[in-house]
Amino acid sequence: MSKALMEYFNKQPRLGVLSTSNKAGEVNSAYFGSPRMIDESTIMVALGKNKTLANLQENPNACYMIMEPGKSIFEWKGVRIYLKMTKCETSGDNVDMMKKAISEKAGEAAGKMIHAAITFSVASVRPLADFGQGWEKSI
Numbered sequence: 001m002s003k004a005l006m007e008y009f010n011k012q013p014r015l016g017v018l019s020t021s022n023k024a025g026e027v028n029s030a031y032f033g034s035p036r037m038i039d040e041s042t043i044m045v046a047l048g049k050n051k052t053l054a055n056l057q058e059n060p061n062a063c064y065m066i067m068e069p070g071k072s073i074f075e076w077k078g079v080r081i082y083l084k085m086t087k088c089e090t091s092g093d094n095v096d097m098m099k100k101a102i103s104e105k106a107g108e109a110a111g112k113m114i115h116a117a118i119t120f121s122v123a124s125v126r127p128l129a130d131f132g133q134g135w136e137k138s139i
Contacts, residue, residue: 002040003040005081006039006040008066009036009043009079010037013033014033014068015031015033015066016031016065017032017065018031018035018045018052018062018064019063019065020056020059020061021055021059022055022059023058023059028051030050030051032064034098034101034105040122041122042120042121042122043064043119043120043122044094044098044117044118044119045117045120046098046101046116046117047116047118048113048115048116049115060084061085062082062083062084062085063080063081064080065081066079066081066128067128076128076129077128078127078128079126079127080126080127081122081124081125082122082125083120083121083122083123084121085118085119086119086120086121087119089117089119090115094117095114095115097117098114099112
């Protein structure tokens with residue numbers, strides 16, 4: 001991966017969609033602004049007790065998509081990042097750190113809803129749309 005992807009991923013404000021599925025293949029998509037790319041191949045996200053967490057406990061694969069509008073569909077920017085969950089922590093320093101960060105940005109009630117700190121490895125990266133370009137040209 002690259003520093004350019006990490007910088008693009010972590011810039012704020014931004015929203016992305018995290019898509020997961022359970023072992024039966026039933027898909028869930030939810031928007032998130034809080035995931036952080038902590039190095040060039042690792043992403044962390046805080047989750048409550050929700051469908052995304054339940055799906056990841058059955059199927060560790062996910063996709064995070066970021067989109068930015070452009071003047072035309074061909075000028076939209078974004079990236080699709082395919083992920084594999086490598087760790088699900090429900091206690092410890094990472095959960096405490098994420099609860100604190102969410103509380104500071106979204107309020108104490110939001111911070112209290114955090115149940116897990118999820119760590120993903122980046123499996124692959126694709127552009128928002130495949131128009132014969134590499135993902136680097138899509139961001």
